[in-house]
Structure formats: structure tokens, C-alpha cells
Amino acid sequence: MTRRGRSGLALTASMIAVAAIALTGCSSSGSGDKADSGSGDGGGKSDQTITFIPKQLNNPYTDVVLGGGEKGAKAAGFKSSQVVGPLDASASSQVSFINAETQAGTNVIVIAANDPDAVCPSLKEARDGGAKIVAFDSDTNKDCRDIFVSQVVAKDVALIQLKLISEQIGGEGDIAILSATANATNQNEWIKYMEEELKSNPDYSKIKLVTKVYGDDDDTKSFQEAQGLMQAYPNLKGIISPTTVGIAATARYLSTSEYKGKVALTGLGLPNEMRPFVKDGTVTEFALWDPAQLGYVAAFAGMALDDGSITGKEGDTFKAGDLGERKVGADGLVIVGPPTVFNKDNIDDYDF
Template sequence: MELFANRAKRPGVRRVVSAAALIAAVALVATGCASGGSTGGSSGGGGGGDQTITFIPKQLNNPYTDVVLGGGKDGAKAAGFSKSQVVGPLDASASSQVSFINAETQAGTNVIVIAANDPDAVCSSLKEARDGGAKIVAFDSDTNPKCRDIFISQVVAKDVALIQTKLISEQIGGSGEIAILSATANATNQNEWIKYMEEDLKANYPNIKLVSTVYGDDDDTKSFQEAQGLLQAYPDLKGIISPTTVGIAATARYLSTSEYKGKVALTGLGLPNEMRPFVKDGTVTAFALWDPAQLGYVAAFAGKALADGDITGKKGDKFKAGDLGERTVGEGGTVIVGPPTTFTTDNIDDYDF
């Protein structure tokens, strides 16, 4: 699958903005305020009048999130929303998104797109938003399915898990102790991937022992410290899987200047631009990811289709996601964006995100 490897050849999705530009564009986020709402028409859309869309990521100032939101901004414009914005917390705690959801409900926002830090902590506020007419699109990290209309998933969850266990097995020769450095303990996507990894290791890699799973909370400093702690606690550790872009980059930075470089394998999910130096210097052999921009782009079009009444989020519903083509809603109201791609020294320079 092509992951916007050459963005100039992919219409409809521009190079994503930098974190600083994104924050400047939504300066009200810093004060916890949400602005904007419908400037015409009623909440929930129906196809008439202006429609607004708000993205609420797990946290701001996250490189992965910036790429996702860049795609969402492009998708919102292409789908025809009159206004799009980003609001959200600076930390990824379970309840940190609630106040932003409540503000969007009061503003009469037509579509709320959210990556949940906790599947249930946001449910009460999302229910109020839906009761007020808003359509709820979960993306990246799902809410409880009862709390949203549709979920836009990066990939089939099991596929994400299996590619990471396969990569770590190849890198450590099929045997030895490994650990997982995840994001937050309550993240829906992370926990689902870890569950499948544990099952896959038990079924297909009997000589690989998972000795610990730790959490860096998608914070660079904490992730760096957790990686350090793992290597001190498990002197025989042969590999680390970090299924989070913040975690894998922080771990790679630690390994690259430590005695463990070249001795402890690292794989997981990372951004090519962040991981390039660590691939080039031999710290990391291979890692994986999907195109994050596509996730935001498809989520915007799903929100528009819901607001217009073209779909309800039930299995079998179809909608057109701009330049990325038609998408079909699957089991559990889930739409899959695309499979992961493995990055190595042979192809990492082909990608720019």
C-alpha cells in the first residue's frame, strides 16, 4: 500500500502542518476553550446549511497526532465542511477530553471526531453531544461502541499486532526475552494490539518470553525513562516492541547512545521522519506504520456522510472518502483505512511524514 510516499502525486492531501503551526491555528486550545459551532442549519446536519467539524485527539504536541490532524484538515475541506478546528488536552489522561466534548456540545458542533484516551470515560459527555444532534466519529483509538456512530480504524487490529511480533522474532532470532513499551494503560487500540501480540507469542513463538509491559503515557521523557528501566531490570532482554510513535522514538534515542545499541532489538510503530536517523545508524532494523494522514482524511468524510444522513454507521453502509475512494462500514460500525507498511533502510527515504 502506498503511504503518501510522494505527496505531490496524491491529490487532496497536502503536506501536514508543523506542530507549532497547528497549535497557532487553534490557539484557544491552550486555554481549554472551544470556539465555533454551526453558523447556519441545525446540529446534526441533514445536508442543509453550514456544517462544522471538530477533532479531539488524545493529546496535542504529539508528532503522530499532527500528521493525523493534517489529513483531517484536508479531508474536512474536501468534504465541504464550512469550518473545522482542533481542540484537546496537552496530556493523555482518561478524563482530559471531557471538558472539550462538553464545550463542543454547547457550541452546537455538527461532527465531533475523537481519539479516546479511555473508551468509557468520555461516554457520558459523548451521549450528551449525540442527544444534542452531533454525530460522533471515533478514530485511531475507539470509544465504547455505544458512545459513537462510527469508528475509523487504522488497520485490522490483529494485523498490527502480528507484524510487530513477526518483526521482533526476526530481529532476535526467534528466542529470548522481550518487553512491550506502550502508551497509556487505558488506550483502546494499544490494549487490543497487546492482547493479540500476547496470543501470537504464545501460539507461534514458544521460545520468546514476554517479561514485562510498561507504559510511557505517550510522553517522551517518561517513555525514555521506562526504556531505561526495562534494560536495567532485565539484563537478558533481547528486544523491545513499542506500538506507539512517541515510545519507539524515545526508546531508539536511548538505545542509540547506550551500550545496548546493536544488542537489543527495537521495533513497533513509528513515523519515518522521526525514525530515519535510527535506521540509518543501525539502532533499528525495521518498524511499521500506516499512513496517519489517511486516518484523519477518511474520518472527515465519514463525519460528513453521517451529518448529511447518507449513512448511519451500520454494517454495509458505503460512503466516498474523496480521493481515497469508496469505503464500506464493517462489523461493529468500523471502517478500515489500510494495512501497515514495514520500513527498513531500503525504503525509508521514500516516505516523508
Template structure:
């Protein structure tokens, strides 16, 4: 299922420079004691009166996947005409870690807040205060409770993400055996929805009748904890045949562990990963295939959705349409959801075509 556009492939160089600059800024601020879990990053400085401002609040900073999403978001915000683009957020993904950042943006009078929620409800009251103060709320990547936002920019149809991962693990383990799931945080909206569809598919599809899901563990999108959880799974389940990790941090950490262990080539691994991180593990045979979408496009469309909300072109109701720059026209679906596109499978035959 090919999805990633030529623009997404060829335009990544600029985005990667932007991402590296943002990461360097974040490190410098934290190292000098000038920030506590916030980049304070701005593309054009503070917005003057009457100028539009947009702030992105990811699940956590210093996450390779998030960096790519934010790079696309900054590109989109600039092209959409925002005068000020900020990135703020926690260094660790936890249920309530984003609340203080939302409150600060409300006080600052930010026009658009774009958030990937660590917990769908914990951020709710703070988002409602922001909306009451006039801000438009765009959820992306991981949804809030729908009543607290205007639209949700979703990577793909959630069920499609689940189906492609169950299909890949089934192919890799020969359609039978024990598998486990290594997820991000226990409350992550997107992860839990994908896992729900995976469980339903495993239970209802006769092609998967000989596959048994024996465990679900959570690495909290932390590299060290994910690595340890992978170790724990293999120690606790000696007959384990495969692991699905629907998180870029988790799949990379698990691949790193498998690549230097006796389980390499014996325990299969798939999930959602970044091609640049997973390339060496595909090349050395640790991983056969995995999936993802172009994360930059997620941030890019989110920025344009925010502009459309501010301009009054959309309200978030089903059937609303807006133009998302190079990504073309987008339609708001049921429950205020905007779909970016289907996932792509990466393997040794195509992984070198992608650079993100």
C-alpha cells in the first residue's frame, strides 16, 4: 500500500534540519536550566497583536517519531500563514504531564493548540478552559475525548493499522504460535484502539485461530523501559514466537535487544517504526517487515486544520472540507476525524527509498 508522496520523500532534508535544530534548542535550554520539559521553540518569535499563533504539544519531547511529526507541523504552520509557531511539552509521557503546558498557552492567548494526548480525559478540563478563552483545539496522533477538541487528525483508519500489524506478524510466524504486544503508555488512545482491533481480529479471523496473544506490556515510550519489557517478555514466555510493538520507541528498543540475543531470527518482531531507525535491523535480519505512515504529513495537515478553524472555513462537523497545502483537500469525517492516509509496509526491498 504505497502512500508516501514524492514531496514527502524529497522534502525531508529541510524538515530534518528543522528537527535537529529544535532538538538542539531543547537540549540547550534544559542543560542551562532555562526550561523544564519545554523547548520554548518558536519559528518567528512572539506573535504581534492580530497575528495568528499555533502551539504544538506532543506526548513528549526528544522522541524521534515526534520530531518528524513536528517538523511537518512547522512546515505546515509556516505555509498556512501562522506568525508564531511554538513547541512545548513534557520530557516524559504521563497522563497529566501536558496540563501545565495547556494552561500556559491559554494564559498566552494562543489561537490554536495542537495536542497529542497522553490521556484522553486528563487533559480535558485544561483544554476546555483554552476553548472557553477562544483557542481552537486540534488533536493529532493520539486523540482527546472528542468533547474537548474541534477536530482530530488521525494517521490512518485505526482498524487498518491493527490489521496490517496482525497480518505481518501472522506471515512472519507461519500463522501459529504465541505472540505479545509491547505498547507505549497504558492510557494512550491510539495504542489502545489499535490493540482493541488486533484482539478482535485475532479472535474472529479463522486465519489467526492458531495464534495466541499471551501478554500486553507497556514501555511508556521510554527506550530503556521498552528494552527491559522486551527482555521480560522473552524470559516470561519461552515459547514466544513474535512481538508486535505499535510504537516507534518500543519497536526500535525491542529490535536492538533481539539483534544481539539468541532470539534473533527465532522471535519475529513487527509493529510501527521509523525507516531510518529500523534500517539496520532490517538489513541484519532482525526484522522482516514493519509499517508506518509519513509522520510529517500528520503535523502538516494538523497545522492547516488549525488555520481553517480560525478562519471559520470549518467547525469540525462531518462533511466540512479544507485545503491542506500540498496535501490537497481534506474532509472532516464522523466525530470530527480527518484521515491523513493509509499505512505503508517497509521491508528490505523498499526501505532505502525512505529517509525519515
């Protein structure tokens, strides 16, 4: 986890890359221009190129992920890297960007899928054309990519959020989930594990999930959904929001409402965004991993695939720069690292 003052993936370095991304992401098409990232120290071939396609541009969490990706691309030895992508997180919004990268002959495409299947035909065409496909953050159908770089073990993400909400509501009461998009692979997998655990674990027998709503990773819509939850479920005891946009928007709503201190909120958030809500008592605890490391590892995975040192099969290993060796598991899964719980005692130790 990146702490203030640490080298490697410290935020200062990541934010330099993020600033570059922000500048390239301001065009009317929502895409960035290729920029020379230098030869780095990864020893890659001189003409290798990599493109990152996030769920959407101008998302604070995504900015940190892409900052790590840009740094990783340079360190891995890519000649150039770029970020392109939609301004909205709809199911089919990434297809045109994938097609453009295929036509451009990009060596490696790194994508966080808004929908696991909608992007598949385009990704298959890209692979047929010789591109290596790395999914990160939110997976595609496994037949459409070479590797999936995941933040943590999906079930662990679900369980830690359930544990936090249970502790905060005293182990009983009605809860709701405010998610990102209805088709987001990672969100849906976490929610599936939460629902299974609620049904099977006697420790949660007095907790009832009353509804799931979707803010589409849009700040305004997420704020409105949080407001709507309180109007529709006046006895709600807690909200889980497994999305950084959703948890920040929900915290902002609760912080100025009559429900502050009465309705618990947890989920996945960025320490810098959530700090004021922890300090003012709106939020007790929440969790996340270091987002920059996700992009960083994805870049090195792309280089290892493109230079032929791995194929994405189970048991393959590759070095991810400063983060050391990573191993490919079943179905091409690569895990970055465990989640961290943030609260008033440690939140000032983190800067991202």
C-alpha cells in the first residue's frame, strides 16, 4: 500500500502520469494522444506500444490506476503508451476505441470492461491482428483476453465489506448496496459473494439486504440514488458501496442529512476522498487496495505477453518491476495484493 513519503509507487509520481492523462483526455473524442514514454528499464523491443482503455475517463479512482499504468509502461520498456476511452460507462462505449487500436496495430491493449461480453467481438479481432489483451480491474469474458489482473481475491473483497457493515450496525438490520453499473463484472462478482454469505453465514442471519441500486459510477446519479434509498427505506441501517464514486457521493449526502451517524456507510473508497467524512464521523471504516499498483502490474503483464516470456497459462510467472514477481493462476488470473481497512487511526498515513 502506498504511504506518504514512500518511493516506488508514491502518489507524487503517479499524479504526474495522471496529470498527463488528464490533459490527453480532454479532447472532444474522449481519447488521448500517444506520448513517448521513454525506453524505461524493462528491456522491451523498441517499437512496442500499449494502450489503456478504462471504463470511463475523468474518474478519480481510474486516474490513480492509470497513473500507475503509465509509470509501469515506461518502466517495462514500452516505446509509447496512451489512454483512450469513453466519458460514460455504458456497455458498448469502449468498442470504437478497441477497433481504433486494432487498426493502429497497438501491441498491447489493457482494458477495464464495462460489460464482460459487449467488448468481446472487438477484442477477438484485436487478438487476431496480433494484439495481446490484458483485462484489469473489471474482467472481460475469459475467452476474450490473455490475462486478467485483479486487485485482490474477489471473495475477500466481498467478505471484508460485509464484516465492516455488520460491525457498524451491530450485526442486525436492513442494508442496501449502491453499486456502479449493472453490468460491471467486478461489482457483480463481489455482490454475488455478499449475497451468498448473507444466506449461509449464521453471523449475518439478522442482516437483510433489501435492495441493490446503481449509480453508474456517476457522482450526481450516485448521490441521487443514496437520497432515494433513504426515502424508500426509512429503516435502513447501513449502505455498502463497492465503488469509489458511489461511496464518496453517498458520504457527501449523508454528511449533511439527518441520517449522519444513524446510517452506517462502508465499501471501497479512496483515502483522499473519504478523509473528511471519516474525520467528521459520517464514515467509520472502509476498504481499498493501492489502485496505482493495479495499473503498474497490468503494464508489466502486457510486456511479458508481448515479448513472449509468458502466454497467460496457469503457472506462468513474470516480474512486475518494483513490485516483484507475479504468478498467473487459473483462468489467467493475476492478483495484485490484499485490501486495507481505513479508519481515523490510519487514514492520514495514506495519500492517494
